Amino acid sequence: MSGPRPVVLSGPSGAGKSTLLKRLMKDYEGVFGFSVSHTTRNPRPGEEDGKGLNCLPMLLGATLLPVADVLTSESSEDYHFVTREKMQEGIDNEDFIENAEFSGNMYGTSKSSIEDVQAQNLICILDVDIQGVKNIKKTDLNPIYISIQPPSLEILEKRLRDRQTETEESLQKRLEAARIDMELSKEPGVFDLIIINDDLEEAYELLKSALMEEIQKVQDANE
Numbered sequence: 013m014s015g016p017r018p019v020v021l022s023g024p025s026g027a028g029k030s031t032l033l034k035r036l037m038k039d040y041e042g043v044f045g046f047s048v049s050h051t052t053r054n055p056r057p058g059e060e061d062g063k064g065l066n067c068l069p070m071l072l073g074a075t076l077l078p079v080a081d082v083l084t085s086e087s088s089e090d091y092h093f094v095t096r097e098k099m100q101e102g103i104d105n106e107d108f109i110e111n112a113e114f115s116g117n118m119y120g121t122s123k124s125s126i127e128d129v130q131a132q133n134l135i136c137i138l139d140v141d142i143q144g145v146k147n148i149k150k151t152d153l154n155p156i157y158i159s160i161q162p163p164s165l166e167i168l169e170k171r172l173r174d175r176q177t178e179t180e181e182s183l184q185k186r187l188e189a190a191r192i193d194m195e196l197s198k199e200p201g202v203f204d205l206i207i208i209n210d211d212l213e214e215a216y217e218l219l220k221s222a223l224m225e226e227i228q229k230v231q232d233a234n235e
């Protein structure tokens with residue numbers, strides 16, 4: 013049985029992936045499920061371990077968090093926060109379909125994070141860097157590949173600074189990675205669609221239209 017096609021969202025850190033994703037998942041409840049990655053980076057304020065929007069009911073049931081706290085959480089796409097040792101153990105164990113080093117930390121998509129979403133017949137969304145894109149292309153996942161790009165490196169830097177999540181060092185590493193991402197993403201055939209996130213509304217409309225066929229499939233199946 014084949015469910016809806018997964019979606020890989022990529023693009024430089026600070027390009028607006030989480031912002032667009034958060035909105036999409038809110039507007040289409042019960043259609044998308046986020047593949048919660050593992051990372052060795054430290055959680056940001058407001059981020060919680062292993063929490064994805066697709067886990068919302070479970071989370072509410074299990075820990076009785078006040079609904080308002082969960083819904084106002086800054087982040088719609090948190091991680092399983094792990095040590096390097098734990099992460100390496102998982103990689104050695106072949107638990108991951110891809111993993112990469114980004115800005116001095118390890119990130120990876122576990123097989124179970126995708127399976128958990130696909131078991132519910134939801135569109136599985138993966139947020140991965142360009143190395144992740146290249147490695148997922150070697151698997152049989154067959155997702156739709158979408159790159160979210162900033163209008164310019166200068167605007168990206170401003171957005172990252174305004175977000176106030178990075179130290180100067182991690183900001184510089186992200187900008188360096190962004191330069192590489194912006195170059196590699198131009199290669200023909202890497203992405204099915206590249207969206208320049210200048211005006212947020214326009215970017216969101218483009219993203220929504222690109223996914224409408226898959227959204228429709230899930231909605232039809234649930235009727």
Ligand SMILES: Nc1nc2c(ncn2[C@@H]2O[C@H](COP(=O)(O)OP(=O)(O)O)[C@@H](O)[C@H]2O)c(=O)[nH]1
Binds near residue numbers: 024120
């Ligand atoms: N390859 C890979 N990249 C990931 C994964 N999870 C997140 N990333 C990427 O890691 C980068 C840094 O993510 P994060 O630390 O959350 O910072 P942010 O994107 O600036 O919010 C981003 O480019 C993400 O797309 C993953 O599981 N695999």
Ligand SMILES: Nc1ncnc2c1ncn2[C@@H]1O[C@H](COP(=O)(O)OP(=O)(O)O)[C@@H](O)[C@H]1O
Binds near residue numbers: 025029030031209210
């Ligand atoms: N179109 C836009 N115009 C202005 N600011 C934006 C736009 N899209 C996103 N932002 C802001 O830029 C910052 C980075 O966006 P975010 O979604 O965290 O990026 P990513 O998930 O790709 O790292 C956030 O503070 C967000 O509010």
